[in-house]
Amino acid sequence: MSDEEEKCPVCIPGLPAWLATFGDLMALLMCFFVLLLSFSEMDVLKFKQLAGSMREAFGVQNLIKVEDVPKGTSIIAQEFSPGRPEPTPLNEVRQMTINNDMNTLDIRAESGESDILESLQGEAERQKEQEEQEQAKDKAIQFAAVLSREIDEGSIEIETDGKKIIIRVQDKGSFTPGSATLKDEYIPVIAKIRDLLLNIHGKISIEGHTDNIPADGKIFTSNWDLSAARALAVANEIFADVRIKQKRFVIVGRANTRPIVPNNTAANRAINRRVEIIIERGRDDESIDRIKVKEATETEPDSLSSEEIF
Numbered sequence: 001m002s003d004e005e006e007k008c009p010v011c012i013p014g015l016p017a018w019l020a021t022f023g024d025l026m027a028l029l030m031c032f033f034v035l036l037l038s039f040s041e042m043d044v045l046k047f048k049q050l051a052g053s054m055r056e057a058f059g060v061q062n063l064i065k066v067e068d069v070p071k072g073t074s075i076i077a078q079e080f081s082p083g084r085p086e087p088t089p090l091n092e093v094r095q096m097t098i099n100n101d102m103n104t105l106d107i108r109a110e111s112g113e114s115d116i117l118e119s120l121q122g123e124a125e126r127q128k129e130q131e132e133q134e135q136a137k138d139k140a141i142q143f144a145a146v147l148s149r150e151i152d153e154g155s156i157e158i159e160t161d162g163k164k165i166i167i168r169v170q171d172k173g174s175f176t177p178g179s180a181t182l183k184d185e186y187i188p189v190i191a192k193i194r195d196l197l198l199n200i201h202g203k204i205s206i207e208g209h210t211d212n213i214p215a216d217g218k219i220f221t222s223n224w225d226l227s228a229a230r231a232l233a234v235a236n237e238i239f240a241d242v243r244i245k246q247k248r249f250v251i252v253g254r255a256n257t258r259p260i261v262p263n264n265t266a267a268n269r270a271i272n273r274r275v276e277i278i279i280e281r282g283r284d285d286e287s288i289d290r291i292k293v294k295e296a297t298e299t300e301p302d303s304l305s306s307e308e309i310f
Helices: 003-007 017-039 044-058 113-146 148-153 184-197 223-238 266-272 285-299
Strands: 092-094 106-108 156-161 164-170 202-209 249-253 274-281
Touching: 113 148, 113 156, 113 164, 113 184, 113 274, 148 156, 164 184, 184 223, 184 274, 202 223, 223 249, 223 274
Parallel strands: 202 249
Antiparallel strands: 092 106, 156 164, 164 274, 202 274
16 A cells, blocks of 8 residues: 555545535525515516506417407407407497408497486486476466366366366356257357467367266267267367367267266266367377478388388
8 A cells, every 4th residue: 555545534434414404504495485485475466567568568469360450459458359358447349350241349338337327318208207297287277367267167177187288178058968069158168278279289189078877869879979979069169260280189989988076966977077178298290290201201211101101
């Protein structure tokens, strides 16, 4: 053996002692960082903002391969979506991008907006109906002022039913029992009513009513004939003025089917014997037909038949 080999210390078998301490230190450091990660929380809002900025900066790759250029996107969202984009705070306008034949947009209101619109429309309709009822009451008051003497005598009654104005010609002084001929002294009263009808728009119905006592059969076979004849007698007196538009009128005989009070006394039967002039305020039938014809000829003149127009 040489002198150098004799001077070299004998190597101890196994790993060095410092390596065990170093391994323990690394394990402790790893546990420390795992604990730090587990205690940390992610800010989702900042992450989404960061992700959105990255999408706007670099764009979004379309997962579906299409040959056409995109035709429509969401109003707010800047990225392209081949299907339906996520809801936005505003109304959404969408269009399919994989169908060349589609040329219309799909417009969907935000949730709850349709309910609000329906509520507003219902409120407007109720307000309009109330205004029309008030107008009918005001018009009825004007009629009552003109026919005040007849009302005091009990030969005329005026009332309102919603938007309707009812002028009730009582049996007292107008017709003789079992007859459908107006008395001569009652004709001026009908003339006053006729002058009032000239200045009001709407559909007018003249309805005759009787009590429950059957007709004697000498002139009229039933109360239906008598009620219709009395309504027609009032209508003919109104039609004596050529300025009256007869197209607005409907003549109806009701017999004893709609009594005001029970037919159990002579006084009640006298109340039920009447002719009612019912005015439904609004545009008359002639003006309505004229508007329908005008709209039909301006929009689709060939698509409407005469039955649909009139």
